[in-house]
Amino acid sequence: AFMLSRYESEFLELECIGVGEFGAVYKCVKRLDGCLYAIKRSRRPLAGSANEQLALKEVYAHAVLGHHPHVVRYYSAWAEDDHMIIQNEYCDGGSLADAILQKEGHGELFSEPKLKDLLLQVSMGLKYIHGSGLVHLDIKPSNIFVCQRTDTSGACEGESEEDDDGRTSTGVVYKIGDLGHVTSTNNPQVEEGDSRFLASEVLHEDYSNLPKADIFALGLTVLLAAGAPPLPQNGDEWHNLREGKLPELPQELSPPFRALLQLLLYPDLTKRPSAKELCKHVMLREEKTG
Numbered sequence: 001a002f003m004l005s006r007y008e009s010e011f012l013e014l015e016c017i018g019v020g021e022f023g024a025v026y027k028c029v030k031r032l033d034g035c036l037y038a039i040k041r042s043r044r045p046l047a048g049s050a051n052e053q054l055a056l057k058e059v060y061a062h063a064v065l066g067h068h069p070h071v072v073r074y075y076s077a078w079a080e081d082d083h084m085i086i087q088n089e090y091c092d093g094g095s096l097a098d099a100i101l102q103k104e105g106h107g108e109l110f111s112e113p114k115l116k117d118l119l120l121q122v123s124m125g126l127k128y129i130h131g132s133g134l135v136h137l138d139i140k141p142s143n144i145f146v147c148q149r150t151d152t153s154g155a156c157e158g159e160s161e162e163d164d165d166g167r168t169s170t171g172v173v174y175k176i177g178d179l180g181h182v183t184s185t186n187n188p189q190v191e192e193g194d195s196r197f198l199a200s201e202v203l204h205e206d207y208s209n210l211p212k213a214d215i216f217a218l219g220l221t222v223l224l225a226a227g228a229p230p231l232p233q234n235g236d237e238w239h240n241l242r243e244g245k246l247p248e249l250p251q252e253l254s255p256p257f258r259a260l261l262q263l264l265l266y267p268d269l270t271k272r273p274s275a276k277e278l279c280k281h282v283m284l285r286e287e288k289t290g
């Protein structure tokens, strides 16, 4: 198009960092402030289509959610050249899915203290989302992004944000991203997320307590970080995982931590802890070692 798009005039595109049926995500520098951003460009959905609803729900969710250390920050969104564009915080450490693959590639595993740190940080993000009357509905390793503890000098988003209990954590920071399935807890329009992480009550259209579906998906996410084999999309294995049985793990977890993970995956959603309860859980508050 003859007219320079806002995307081209405001940003320098550095590299493509993700492609999907949704479109593509680019690592960009904003020319004005010199900061890095993750920008998703997707085909503009047909006006009035379900996809348009999804695209709008993502932007509404970001607008409502404001800032939290464990939720990827939203900066702007606009439409141009028949594309929808959303400009988010760039997390420089890849996704948790990348981190799990890298660990397994080196024959390493997430230690129990690191699994507890992951569980606590994502629980803080979920507590904030659920406290805002929303549910994520697509919690999984590829939607959790990692910010290394690099001291970004200059004007860019400081990495020294405080956890919501005022501590600055050391090590990596995990942030919940991809709000494309977010909906309100009370009058939900449920767009099911990845079936591998789907709680069985949601499959059966029981939306009575959707925050507990996020907790279930978080349980499976931590299990994958603990080294569980890839999750089934359906079939008997899918159902076994929803009868409270943990899959074989390549490491011995302490009985209390195993019990906590089993609670997250409990078939009876009322038995699963809420994000708020997880944030206060003594086991996750121990001094972090290793």
Ligand SMILES: Cn1cc(CCO)c2c3c(c(-c4ccccc4Cl)cc21)C(=O)NC3=O
Binding pocket: 017, 018, 019, 025, 038, 039, 040, 072, 086, 087, 088, 089, 090, 091, 092, 093, 094, 095, 145, 146, 177, 178, 179
């Ligand atoms: C594939 N991919 C890789 C990354 C970088 C990880 O080091 C990434 C990011 C995002 C997103 C993203 C997800 C969903 C919607 C919008 C965006 Cl920008 C996708 C990302 C996002 O919002 N922030 C990111 O860092």
